[in-house]
Amino acid sequence: MRDLGAKLLRGFVKVIGRLPLKFHYAFCGLVVWFVKNVMHYRYDVVYTNLARSFPECHYNTFRTIANDFYDHIGEIFAEALWFGASDYKRLNDSGIVKVTNPEILNDYFCNTPNVTVLFSHCGNWEILGGFLGYNVPDGQKIEIEEQHIKVVYKRLHSSLSDSFFRRNRVAPLEKVGTECEIESSDILRFAIKHRAEKNVYIYIADQYPYAGAHDIGTFLNQPTLAMLGSAGVAHKLGHSVLYLKMKRVRRGYYEMSFIPICRNAAELAPEEIMRKYFDLLEMEIRETPSNWLWSHKRWK
Numbered sequence: 001m002r003d004l005g006a007k008l009l010r011g012f013v014k015v016i017g018r019l020p021l022k023f024h025y026a027f028c029g030l031v032v033w034f035v036k037n038v039m040h041y042r043y044d045v046v047y048t049n050l051a052r053s054f055p056e057c058h059y060n061t062f063r064t065i066a067n068d069f070y071d072h073i074g075e076i077f078a079e080a081l082w083f084g085a086s087d088y089k090r091l092n093d094s095g096i097v098k099v100t101n102p103e104i105l106n107d108y109f110c111n112t113p114n115v116t117v118l119f120s121h122c123g124n125w126e127i128l129g130g131f132l133g134y135n136v137p138d139g140q141k142i143e144i145e146e147q148h149i150k151v152v153y154k155r156l157h158s159s160l161s162d163s164f165f166r167r168n169r170v171a172p173l174e175k176v177g178t179e180c181e182i183e184s185s186d187i188l189r190f191a192i193k194h195r196a197e198k199n200v201y202i203y204i205a206d207q208y209p210y211a212g213a214h215d216i217g218t219f220l221n222q223p224t225l226a227m228l229g230s231a232g233v234a235h236k237l238g239h240s241v242l243y244l245k246m247k248r249v250r251r252g253y254y255e256m257s258f259i260p261i262c263r264n265a266a267e268l269a270p271e272e273i274m275r276k277y278f279d280l281l282e283m284e285i286r287e288t289p290s291n292w293l294w295s296h297k298r299w300k
């Protein structure tokens with residue numbers, strides 16, 4: 001029943017996803033207005049996170065960031081609905097994302113055994129699976145094929161949501177018949193088995209930490225625990241590590257940039273790798289605060 005429900009939902013998204021992106025923005029904008037102003041969805045979590053992260057700021061600043069954040073949530077859902085029916089050509093023609101420095105990814109992919117890419121809930125993580133079809137600077141290209149991309153995910157509590165969202169996030173890859181999803185609990189086994197292959201492993205690394213997570217110091221003015229699984233796998237197998245920044249330029253336009261963390265993770269402790277990751281994430285959040293997912297509980 002779960003798979004049937006997910007297939008029906010994806011079929012529905014495939015149909016309505018063909019509608020213009022402006023339609024989705026308008027529809028999701030109405031939904032978010034109701035969620036924000038009538039339901040007050042997670043107001044307490046959003047404002048608590050903002051107040052603890054930016055104690056130097058005034059309440060008016062929190063309100064501005066929160067309003068922009070809720071508007072951005074509407075954009076995320078609109079783009080996710082539109083993205084689920086997209087192919088590489090449509091993504092490229094839309095110009096929704098520009099990869100600013102593909103040469104960094106190409107260098108790390110060609111000249112290191114495997115690449116670990118650490119991503120966050122900045123920008124729109126729901127459209128991450130299309131980055132091979134996004135625009136790049138003139139005269140450049142991403143020199144990686146679909147079969148080398150492995151998106152590592154954590155299973156959602158709802159089986160229907162899990163089946164739908166994890167496939168929707170990698171829709172263009174799946175349309176070319178690529179097996180690209182790996183559950184986080186299976187990643188070490190998979191990476192060891194395929195260590196002789198060239199792969200790019202993409203993790204969203206800022207989730208709520210599990211019991212027994214590690215102390216990585218202060219992040220956004222708060223003592224922070226973090227999961228080390230992604231860094232641990234990279235350390236054990238000597239992967240190179242990149243940070244993926246996704247800056248929202250304006251509605252419907254993002255810029256992806258790859259920032260080096262290390263060329264050989266075996267030379268750093270997993271805690272050091274994650275410390276570098278959270279330092280880069282904090283810089284990105286402070287640059288565009290409304291671009292991060294403030295409605296989740298990050299700290300215990």
